[in-house]
Amino acid sequence: MDIKQFQADVKQLSDQLDSKSPERRVLYLLSELGEVADDMLDLLNAPINISDSEREAMKRQLGMEIYDVIWNTVDLANMLDIDLETAFAEKEAINAKRKWSRSGYLSEQTDDDE
Numbered sequence: 001m002d003i004k005q006f007q008a009d010v011k012q013l014s015d016q017l018d019s020k021s022p023e024r025r026v027l028y029l030l031s032e033l034g035e036v037a038d039d040m041l042d043l044l045n046a047p048i049n050i051s052d053s054e055r056e057a058m059k060r061q062l063g064m065e066i067y068d069v070i071w072n073t074v075d076l077a078n079m080l081d082i083d084l085e086t087a088f089a090e091k092e093a094i095n096a097k098r099k100w101s102r103s104g105y106l107s108e109q110t111d112d113d114e
Helices: 003-016 022-044 052-079 084-096
Strands: 098-101 104-108
Touching (some): 003 084, 022 052, 052 084
């Protein structure tokens, strides 16, 4: 599935739900992000001797919460008429010009750096 199709799928489902404002969507998004953090902490703090199937179940749960974050983010973009495919392409072009370190963003690459 591509970004444009996912954005359309989210819009179709969202249109069937009660109308929500972008502000409410941000609150739902933050709530879901909190669930990602909780599930991630559970995974990180899991006993060393849990079974592979238990660890995989925890990862599946975390994956579903990450999906909820993405869904809410895409729904927010839809509410604000943001084409994510275009936004992704623009941001990738910006990031391609940046210098990165292992810990993250350092600076914009200048013509002198090329």
